[in-house]
Amino acid sequence: MANIESYNFQDKRALIRVDFNVPLNKETLEVTDDTRIKAALPTINKILADGGSVVLMSHLGRPKNVPENRFSLKNILGTVEGLLGTSVQFASDCISDRAFEKSESLKPGEVLLLENLRFHSSEKKGDEAFAKLLARHGDVYVNDAFGTAHRAHASTTVVAQFFPNDKMFGYLIEKEIKSVDAVLNSKEKPLTAIVGGAKVSSKITIINQLLDKVDNLIIGGGMAYTFAKAQGGVVGKSLIEDDYINTALEIFEKAKTKNVNILLPVDTVAADEFSNDADTQTCATNAIPEGWMGLDIAEASIKDFKSAILDSKLILWNGPMGVFEMEKFQSGTKAIALAVAEATGKGAFSLVGGGDSVAAVNLFNLGDKVSHVSTGGGAMLEYLEGKVLPGIAAILN
Numbered sequence: 318m319a320n321i322e323s324y325n326f327q328d329k330r331a332l333i334r335v336d337f338n339v340p341l342n343k344e345t346l347e348v349t350d351d352t353r354i355k356a357a358l359p360t361i362n363k364i365l366a367d368g369g370s371v372v373l374m375s376h377l378g379r380p381k382n383v384p385e386n387r388f389s390l391k392n393i394l395g396t397v398e399g400l401l402g403t404s405v406q407f408a409s410d411c412i413s414d415r416a417f418e419k420s421e422s423l424k425p426g427e428v429l430l431l432e433n434l435r436f437h438s439s440e441k442k443g444d445e446a447f448a449k450l451l452a453r454h455g456d457v458y459v460n461d462a463f464g465t466a467h468r469a470h471a472s473t474t475v476v477a478q479f480f481p482n483d484k485m486f487g488y489l490i491e492k493e494i495k496s497v498d499a500v501l502n503s504k505e506k507p508l509t510a511i512v513g514g515a516k517v518s519s520k521i522t523i524i525n526q527l528l529d530k531v532d533n534l535i536i537g538g539g540m541a542y543t544f545a546k547a548q549g550g551v552v553g554k555s556l557i558e559d560d561y562i563n564t565a566l567e568i569f570e571k572a573k574t575k576n577v578n579i580l581l582p583v584d585t586v587a588a589d590e591f592s593n594d595a596d597t598q599t600c601a602t603n604a605i606p607e608g609w610m611g612l613d614i615a616e617a618s619i620k621d622f623k624s625a626i627l628d629s630k631l632i633l634w635n636g637p638m639g640v641f642e643m644e645k646f647q648s649g650t651k652a653i654a655l656a657v658a659e660a661t662g663k664g665a666f667s668l669v670g671g672g673d674s675v676a677a678v679n680l681f682n683l684g685d686k687v688s689h690v691s692t693g694g695g696a697m698l699e700y701l702e703g704k705v706l707p708g709i710a711a712i713l714n
Contacts (some may be wrong), residue, residue, distance in 0.1 A: 319485040320713055321360065321459065326369030330423055332455025333360065333487065334472050334708075336462035336692060337375035341392055348396040352462070352679065355400060356692050360461045360487035360687060361428070362401075370423035372433045372454040373397075373409060374472055375462070390433050397430060405430050411437070412450040420454040429454075440471050447471045452479035461487025464693035466708030467700075477711035484712050489692065494709070496668045496689040497700050501530055505630040505666070511622070511653060513538030513636030514673065517561040520636065521568075526702045527633070528571050533625045535580045537614055537649065541602065544568075544581055550603025553587065555611040582618035585611035586639070586646060588636035593643040613639030614649035628660035630664075632657055635671040636699065641680070650677050658686035670701040671696035 335357045338347045348354070364371050378388040386392075391407055403426075408416035419429050431454070440446030448471040452458070458480040460466070464474045477484045487492070500508065510531045512520055517540045527534060528707040536544055538712045542555035546567035556651045572579045585602045587609040588595035600606065615620070626632060634657055638649035654677055661667045669678050670691030670693040678684050691697040700706055 319457070319483060321363065321485050321487060321491070324457070324485060326364045326367035326457070329364075329369045329456045329484065330372060330420060330454065331364045331369050331457050331459050332372045332451070332476075333357070333364075333459045334462045334465070334476075335373050335375045336464040337373070337390065337393055337397070338464065339393060340376050340386070344709045346392040348386060348393050348569075350393050350679065351396055351400065352675070352684075352690075353692050354393070354397060356489050357487070359462055360459060363488070364459075365403075365426055365428070366424045370425055371428045371430065372420050372423070373405075373428065374434055374453065374454070374584060376435040376465070377433050378435075380433060380434065380435050384436045386433075388433055388435075389478060390430055394430060401428065403428060408432060412447070414442045414641075417453055425453070434470075434472050441468075443469050443471050443475050445471075445475055448475035449479060451476050454593070455480075457461060457483040457485075459485055459487045460708055460712055461489045462506070463493040463691070463696050464622055465696070466490065466693065466706040467696040467704070469707035473708040474711040483545065486712055490709070492689065493691055493693065493697070494700075496691065497697065499579075499666055500631055500633050500668050501701065503631055503666070507532035507629050508630040508631040509533040509535065509625055509633070511535040511626070511632070511634040511636070511657075513650075514671070515556060516541040517543045517558050517565060521546060521561070521564060522702050523635070523698050524568060528568070528575055528577050531577055531633075533578045533580060533629070534572065535622050537622070537653070538583055538636050539611075540636075541582050541614075542605075542611055545602050548603065551605060552603070552611065553605035553607055553609040555605055555656065578625075580621055582614040582638075583621065584615035584617045586613040586615050586649070588612050588646070591640075593645050595645070597645065611648040612643075615643075619649060619652045622653060626653070626656040627660050627663070629660060630666070632660060632667040633701075634667065634669045634674050637673045637677055641673070641677055651681055654678055654681050654683050661687050670694060
């Protein structure tokens with residue numbers, strides 16, 4: 318495995334797997350959030366500054382293995398050019414003869430963007446022949462797509478075998494790995510994990526993993542009501558996973574044996590319907606009236622959670638505290654985001670990951686107030702869970 322910082326890209330074509338799977342406006346097909354493109358800039362700029370050329374490959378959306386205009390990477394070309402400050406060539410098929418002509422004729426300092434990899438079914442299948450064709454585009458392979466590192470696809474994993482001595486991580490993946498390791502392996506204390514979102518079922522593995530590491534576990538979002546019910550609470554028509562009541566009880570027991578402090582919301586902003594126009598009331602989380610549902614944490618919970626966060630040296634945040642997409646129910650998530658930013662400003666290391674958490678941090682313009690915002694929700698969760706990510710292993714082995 319090579320190292321991007323020490324590698325000399327002079328006169329080399331670098332084939333970079335980036336994660337340009339960015340949201341587009343449905344009508345205009347313009348990029349609405351360029352976070353992932355910006356995250357790849359340090360790697361691209363390092364290669365160009367060295368005197369190398371760059372071939373960018375990525376997927377976008379979920380096309381049905383055939384070209385679809387709404388999933389074409391041509392839609393993001395202008396944004397990439399604007400952020401890089403240079404013109405970017407485009408190949409309308411990632412493995413066409415014309416694409417190879419373009420990549421083979423690249424001069425130092427030039428950039429080529431390949432069309433959506435998932436227009437070919439071979440990409441998701443991890444097809445070796447397809448990966449070998451992709452490898453023709455570069456002299457060196459750089460994986461900088463942490464968001465897809467948990468997928469054993471042709472461009473994220475298989476292609477690396479064709480660059481046995483010239484494969485490496487980009488700066489983004491290096492930072493992602495270091496950030497997760499900083500949370501999981503640091504001796505700093507206390508470590509507080511904030512886990513939110515709708516369902517216990519989607520977070521059970523990560524919660525069990527974190528119980529071996531954390532001092533405080535804050536549980537918010539819809540999943541909190543399953544925990545509240547497990548303790549005998551009455552939660553109205555809040556979101557509940559009855560199949561996970563026993564699981565919640567097991568988590569309480571495990572936390573007790575490991576001296577982990579679990580913080581549940583003590584009060585809730587409840588609504589009579591799932592709507593921004595709903596009538597609301599604040600009530601105890603374990604005493605939500607019949608016909609009402611909890612959609613956000615309330616003031617006493619915010620105070621408890623903020624106190625734990627500000628007392629922490631390490632903070633991991635995955636999942637919102639409520640239905641923050643609705644303005645009426647975003648106060649809890651915003652308060653937690655501000656608390657994480659405040660703790661970071663006082664010297665704590667904070668890692669924010671998961672699509673909704675990242676969206677919340679961006680919504681409240683706090684992305685530069687935390688230590689690291691992960692670009693890979695699913696990949697980050699699996700890495701935190703201790704799983705071997707195929708895209709990481711392909712570079713290390």
